[in-house]
Amino acid sequence: MAKRTQGKPAGLSRRRIAAAAVDLVDREGLESFGVRRLASELGVDPMSIYNHIKGKAALLDAISEAVLTEVSAAAAQWPDDWMGIARTMARAYRDMAIRHPRISPLLATRAQTSAVALEALERLTAAMRRAGIADQAIADAPLVLFGFLNGYLLATLSGNPGGTDDPATGVAQPAFDPAPYPTLAALAPLQAGFGGEDEFERMLETVLAGIAQRAAGA
Amino acid sequence: MAKRTQGKPAGLSRRRIAAAAVDLVDREGLESFGVRRLASELGVDPMSIYNHIKGKAALLDAISEAVLTEVSAAAAQWPDDWMGIARTMARAYRDMAIRHPRISPLLATRAQTSAVALEALERLTAAMRRAGIADQAIADAPLVLFGFLNGYLLATLSGNPGGTDDPATGVAQPAFDPAPYPTLAALAPLQAGFGGEDEFERMLETVLAGIAQRAAGA
DNA sequence: GACCTATATTCTACACCGTAGGTAATACCT
DNA sequence: AGGTATTACCTACGGTGTAGAATATAGGTC
Incomplete structure (x- = not known):
């Protein structure tokens, strides 16, 4: 039963999470963005993110802060x-x-x-x-x-x-x-x-x- | 087995749905707004809405249109x-x-x-x-x-x-x-x-x- | 009136979401 | 070396949007 890898450090941090979130939204948009998508992007369990950022709203705040910087x-x-x-x-x-x-x-x-x-x-x-x-x-x-x-x-x-x-073409259609x-x-x-x-x-x-x-x- | 009331008209229409949606968002906000909430507000199955409005995005468009009018x-x-x-x-x-x-x-x-x-x-x-x-x-x-x-x-x-x-008081705090x-x-x-x-x-x-x-x- | 078809409504089901609660493993301080 | 706090994971719950199929009514045609 010692199959778990739970306590092993995954190198998460608020900074790294925010950076990955910015990248993800840039690539796939706000609509599909979410805690679970971001977690899989980071190769991490969704809940692990909550140790660094309180919830989805705080995640969006972190994204704002990152680009404002x-x-x-x-x-x-x-x-x-x-x-x-x-x-x-x-x-x-x-x-x-x-x-x-x-x-x-x-x-x-x-x-x-x-x-x-x-x-x-x-x-x-x-x-x-x-x-x-x-x-x-x-x-x-x-x-x-x-x-x-x-x-x-x-x-x-x-x-x-x-x-x-x-x-691509820049051609506008009324x-x-x-x-x-x-x-x-x-x-x-x-x-x-x-x-x-x-x-x-x-x-x-x-x-x-x-x-x-x-x-x-x- | 003839308990169903499926085909019975519920008086839905794009107009009526949009009006109810505006009311609902006014009362409870965009965050919690959704097809299912709106449907329960109208006393109707969620999927019934789809007969008049294609999806959630179109629903939001209908709301915009209604208030713009x-x-x-x-x-x-x-x-x-x-x-x-x-x-x-x-x-x-x-x-x-x-x-x-x-x-x-x-x-x-x-x-x-x-x-x-x-x-x-x-x-x-x-x-x-x-x-x-x-x-x-x-x-x-x-x-x-x-x-x-x-x-x-x-x-x-x-x-x-x-x-x-x-x-209420209008007192602003820096x-x-x-x-x-x-x-x-x-x-x-x-x-x-x-x-x-x-x-x-x-x-x-x-x-x-x-x-x-x-x-x-x- | 009798039939047929289109349409509105509902039901079921699926994949996904945010996150509360509990558990295990590591890191750090003494 | 021992104790504690932190970090990570797992499980589970109630919610979401919506595809697909089943069904009852409304309306047109004869």
């Missing part, structure tokens, strides 16, 4: 002006989301209170204060910026503006009847770069312009 | 100017999200290609064209606006900016160590109305200002 690590040095900081943060955030398109919905859904997130917000708001902007405008800015980022990335990374297109929506149909060609870098930069500048205008006391 | 029905009459239309749409969208806070994550996550959604976008973009705005700015506007709306509502409706507060984040700590009082109407109006105007500035050819 990538974001703050991305920018080696930060600009001094608040707009530069905001731009750098937004781009690093988008780069991460593109690296992990199936994880980014998690970030948008779950409240962000981790240390890395708070550090980033502290950096941005401190720079805005240095620039002499009104406190209320500063307090509002992060929610406007990250609200937009989350919503925009959610929209562009999972689906497209009506219809399926082939990511997939809606153009007759009742003449303006949308006319505008469709301009949405060719949906989710692309140029589009992102345009929209980011649009949002930053709004924040800047309010910062200027408009 | 509320949005377009909300505005009795629309302004003529594009900013007025955008404001009206944004407010109706927020009202719906507040009525169904546990459903709104669904809208942000799933691509919106339903007729009601397209109609709304057609109305907005047509008004912008009438105002003589450059096509690229028009084409970008909906994604900026609804990106922000989805991200903002996601953030405000499920959780708050770091820490739990009691919705719940993060203020020492490493002096600016955030100083700004915390200004986030008292987190998720409130005043805050929403300020941020909506911020985003609209950005769109307007680009519309003006900046």
Whole structure:
């Protein structure tokens, strides 16, 4: 009966589990992700994971934390002006989301209170204060910026503006009847770069312009 | 053996199922929602639902569609100017999200290609064209606006900016160590109305200002 | 009215899920 | 060397989505 291998160390750790979970979700998506799939990926009993992470919800938190850490690590040095900081943060955030398109919905859904997130917000708001902007405008800015980022990335990374297109060929198909929506149909060609870098930069500048205008006391 | 009641009509329909699903998610949340729960709510066998809606994914689509219809029905009459239309749409969208806070994550996550959604976008973009705005700015506007709306509502409706507060008393608790984040700590009082109407109006105007500035050819 | 067919409903069954509770083997500290 | 805490595993329970088959009603055709 001494067939068991129970106590033998499997080298599990919160870090290793989180890394494997990120990989697994990247490969197979959030839908099919689960404790048991992850355990079999790690060659381990499902229950072993519970010694390091309390449950599935905590597992998802660990995934969020792991990819968020990538974001703050991305920018080696930060600009001094608040707009530069905001731009750098937004781009690093988008780069991460593109690296992990199936994880980014998690970030948008779950409240962000981790240390890395708070550090980033502290950096941005401190720079805005240095620039002499009104406190209320500063307090509002992060929610406007990250609200937009989350919503925009959610929209562009999972689906497209009506219809399926082939990511390989990049050929978009309208997939809606153009007759009742003449303006949308006319505008469709301009949405060719949906989710692309140029589009992102345009929209980011649009949002930053709004924040800047309010910062200027408009 | 003639105890079965199988063929007896239960009065199911796509509409009735969707309405019950909306009610159920409103009451008990998305986490616990499922085909079986919904079926027992309707006093019906789980598989009966499949005669009207193909599966769980289609069920979630039906929920989205149902609440989206509320949005377009909300505005009795629309302004003529594009900013007025955008404001009206944004407010109706927020009202719906507040009525169904546990459903709104669904809208942000799933691509919106339903007729009601397209109609709304057609109305907005047509008004912008009438105002003589450059096509690229028009084409970008909906994604900026609804990106922000989805991200903002996601953030405000499920959780708050770091820490739990009691919705009854409305007393917010920072719940993060203020020492490493002096600016955030100083700004915390200004986030008292987190998720409130005043805050929403300020941020909506911020985003609209950005769109307007680009519309003006900046 | 009598028959036939399409459709709505239910039943059964399967593979999977998250996780509570209990047990064994190792690692670490004294 | 001995004792304890940690790590890992096993078993089991109640839940899930849904494929497949059985059955009773509704509606059209003669």
